[in-house]
Every structure is written in C-alpha cells, then in structure tokens.
Amino acid sequence: MLVLNTRKKIEESLNVFWQDKKRIGFVPTMGYLHQGHMELVREAKKTSDLVIVSIFVNPAQFNQAEDFNNYPKSLEKDTAMLESEGVEILYIPDAEDFYPNEIPKIKIQLPGMMDYLCGATRPGHFDGVLLVLSKFFHIIKPSHCYMGLKDFQQYKIVKRFSEILNFPIQIIGIETVRESDGLAMSSRNARLNEKEREAANLIPRALKLAEKLIHEGESDLNSLLEILSDVMKSSSLLKIDYLEIVDPELLTPIAKIQNQMLVATAVFVGSIRLIDNIQISTEKG
Numbered sequence: 001m002l003v004l005n006t007r008k009k010i011e012e013s014l015n016v017f018w019q020d021k022k023r024i025g026f027v028p029t030m031g032y033l034h035q036g037h038m039e040l041v042r043e044a045k046k047t048s049d050l051v052i053v054s055i056f057v058n059p060a061q062f063n064q065a066e067d068f069n070n071y072p073k074s075l076e077k078d079t080a081m082l083e084s085e086g087v088e089i090l091y092i093p094d095a096e097d098f099y100p101n102e103i104p105k106i107k108i109q110l111p112g113m114m115d116y117l118c119g120a121t122r123p124g125h126f127d128g129v130l131l132v133l134s135k136f137f138h139i140i141k142p143s144h145c146y147m148g149l150k151d152f153q154q155y156k157i158v159k160r161f162s163e164i165l166n167f168p169i170q171i172i173g174i175e176t177v178r179e180s181d182g183l184a185m186s187s188r189n190a191r192l193n194e195k196e197r198e199a200a201n202l203i204p205r206a207l208k209l210a211e212k213l214i215h216e217g218e219s220d221l222n223s224l225l226e227i228l229s230d231v232m233k234s235s236s237l238l239k240i241d242y243l244e245i246v247d248p249e250l251l252t253p254i255a256k257i258q259n260q261m262l263v264a265t266a267v268f269v270g271s272i273r274l275i276d277n278i279q280i281s282t283e284k285g
C-alpha cells in the first residue's frame, strides 16, 4: 500500500488510472478506523480497479475545538487494517499541502436539506464537509465515493451537491455497522467510559422501538417522539441534542406518517456527541 501525503504524489500515482478511465473507489475517513469504515473499504474493493482511502481530521468541519483536539488517532493500526484489506493507496494529506493558505471560509446553502438535524445543531459543519470533499474530488478524481448511512444527512447532502456541481462521481451509501448491542460503530465510542458506553445503547433501542411501534400501527408522530425521548432520558447520562422524524429525501420534518421516514437523533452521552438513525418504511413486502 502506498502512503501519500501531497497532491503532487497523488497525481503521479493516479495519472495512468485516470488516462485508462479505471474505476477508482474513494473512501474518505477521519481515521481511528473500525468495522464500519472497513465495510466501506470492502465494498469499494469489490467493485473498483483501485481503492484510495483518506485519513484526515479536517479542521474545517469541527465547530468545537475540544472535539477536534480530542479526536482519537491510531495511524499505525489504521494503516495495518487498510493494508490487510488490500487498499492500494492511503492518502494522509499534509495540512500545509492541502490548505496552502489559511483554511478558506466558504458558505454553502442547500435550503431544506441543511436546515434541520446536524445542519441546525452544528453550524458550519456541512460547509467544512463539502469544502474538504470538493477538494478531495478534484485531487483524486474518483469515479465512486463510498459513504456511511450512519451519517445519513451527510450522505444525502454530498450526493445532491455532487449532482448539482456535476462531479462525475457516483456517491454510494453503505448500511450502518453496529456493535453487538446495536450501538452504531463510531470512532467517538472509544471516548465513552464504561457507564456511558452502557447507557449509549438506549440510542439504538429507542430507534428500534420507533420501527416496532410504527409497524404496530402508531400513527401519532408527536407521541412517538415523546416515547422515544423518554426511553433515552431514562438515563441521566444522555442528553438529546435533536430527535426528529424527517422525509428521507428532503430531510425536512414531517408531521404525519408517510411511506418512507427517517428517525434521526444526536445525543450527548456525557460530553460525547453520537448520532444515529433508522429508515422506516410502512410499505408492505
């Protein structure tokens, strides 16, 4: 596996793949890899001529310095994991090379899609995500980009943004990989203490309950949200940042039950903010 740090090195290595119009699968990450990331990598490996994974804790998308500074790192282990999956290139951008001047401040608005969920509670977050991914897309010129549905809003926004700007890249969403008790795998889980880790499984439990209740005929979304919120509030360690039921295409809140719904939540477990979601369909079959 080649480990590269600069745009020039990427260009030198990928030139022949671009010329031959090879299928380049790209998996952007912030490192501290777990099986959720590896599922993206495995899916990319299945279908690509070459897989490139990036590890970059992008300062532009953090709205809290503490979260950025404490973001866990394990470069040696990450490298070994990627190597064992047969990844061809690991791109760890040198910050100076990636942002040669100061980090640019850009503002991107996709009204509706960005107004709720993390868009409302993490101001500037998606501006940073779209900035870094646009740069990656130009530097790497992948044909496919693999993203997790755990970050459902991010996936939808990136997909829409790429379509609007005609990036010739297919954005592929991969199902959330979970721990045995249902907690969505996340690099941030490593920062939970034992009690917090135990309490955190109320998040997937609440989401699964939403699915069960809807399938059993619950149609009052407000009372459903109250039930879910009570489940999570049964631990004093959990503080809900948001809990909403939205249209999975528009990402705007819905008041009435519909065929396809997304229940999405962000919860502080102690000081660690975790997100998760579940897609619920009322269609039979």
Ligand code: AMP
Pocket (backbone or CB within 6 Å): 028, 029, 030, 031, 035, 036, 037, 039, 040, 146, 147, 148, 149, 150, 151, 174, 175, 176, 177, 178, 184, 185, 186, 187
């Ligand atoms: P991150 O390193 O947290 O920026 O995540 C990098 C990519 O991995 C994003 O596309 C995430 O959505 C995806 N990802 C993170 N956790 C999971 C998970 N548990 N299952 C599937 N994909 C995930």
